[in-house]
Structures are given as C-alpha cells and as structure tokens.
Amino acid sequence: MNDAKPESRAGLSSFSSPVKVLFTCLLLTIGVAYLFAILYLYLIEIEPHRSKGDGFVEAVILKYYGARGETRLGAALNGSMGDNITPAQKQEIFKWIEGGASEKDFPKVIDIFKDNCAVCHSPESGMPLPPLTGFEEISVYTGMDMGQSVKALVRVSHVHLFGMSFIFFLTGGIFSLSAIDARWRIILIATPFIAIWVDIGSWWFTKLRPVFAYTVIFGGVLMGLALLAQILISLGEMWLWNRSDQD
C-alpha cells in the first residue's frame, strides 16, 4: 500500500483527550499572550502619539528612525532666529543638520554662525544667551532623536528571534499534525517564520529608511494572521470537525 497517504487521516481529532487538552491549553494561552502583545504595542507605541495625530506608520518611524528633522537649532531657525540669515545660508545649515550635524562638516557652516549669530550669541555680546561660536556649543542644539539605538535593536532582535521561534515551533508543531492539505500546512507553518524575519529585518532597515515602516507592519500583521490560522484550525479540528467518529 505505497500510495496510502499516512497523513491524510483524522489529524488532530484522533489524539487522546489528555493530549488534546494539553494542545488546547497551550494554543489558547499563546493566543491570549498574543492579544496582550498587541495591547502592549498599542498602549506603548501608538496611544502616546495619537494626541499628535500620528498613526501607526508614524509611530513605527519614530521608534526606529527617530525624529531627525526636529532639532532645537532647526526650530530656532524656522522661528525668529531665521531672520538673521539669508535663505541660502539657512539652507546650508539645514543641509548640515540633516547630514548628522557632524564635527567633520562643521567647517562648512562655521562662518555663517560666526558672521550672523555671534553678534548676540557670544560672551562678548554681553547678552545672557547661549554662545554659538564653536562646535561643542552648537551641538547642544543639534542633538536629535535618532530612533532606537543599535544596542537596543540587537537586544530586542535576538530576544524576539529566540522567543518567537519557540512559539512558532509549538503552534506550528501542533498544526503540522492537522489533517488539512500538506501544502497548506507547509505554507502556514513557514509563514510566521518568514514574517518575523521580515518584521525584525525591517526594524533595522527602518533605521536607515523610514519607508520600511510599512514592511515592519506587514511582517507583524502577516505573523499574527498565520498564528491565528494555525491556532483556529488546530482547535477546530480537535473539538469541532471531528473526523474520527470511531474513537
């Protein structure tokens, strides 16, 4: 009987009740844990930015890419301080800021500060203002939110990859015993793994380019849907669509 398909029988419904209860408790607990993960994501990453009118994409960008356009120097120049220089000079300074406001590129803009700002922003002016003549002094105002640090990303990446692979192994392991078509099982078992690679890989890419916030979200949603499908199909097969009426 070579062409007998040993897998296409009763699947999960044929397991004994203790095993089914074990599988069910595990799947339900992981499902609830997942709901809490979504709630956590909402409360920590999304809710705080809602007052500013930012949505999910903006929240992801802020987290990984940061808010690089917003420096105090930039804000001052966009405000009344900008009246002290020409638009071309202003553009020069913004180019320097967007390039990371580095000490290396500082010589390109040092004269603009010396010629236009030092009148007021220097000890000689006698005004009680922050001096803005040297790199150190100016860099106080060019600090920007660069998003999550590489160290933090390394930490959350490895924790997630280790942790999620265990969860996917458990849910996928149970689901692999299901009676549904092997092709679908293969797809649904591989999907969460691929999704987490996309998701975590995109955290890193978002640090470089904000547009990858979309693939962060895509990966997360895909992972959730695949996990949900695995859990629902497994539970349904164990308790609802009983194919082994004999036992």
Ligand code: HEC
């Ligand atoms: C005519 C005098 C004057 C000149 C010229 C001037 N500033 Fe100012 N600046 C001020 C005063 C007064 C304040 C404090 C009040 C305020 O913030 O408006 C200030 C505040 C600032 C601050 C602090 C804002 C903060 O976040 O606390 C920055 C940064 C700044 N100036 C940058 C510049 C730059 C860059 C230039 C040159 C393009 C410049 N200023 C030229 C008078 C001047």
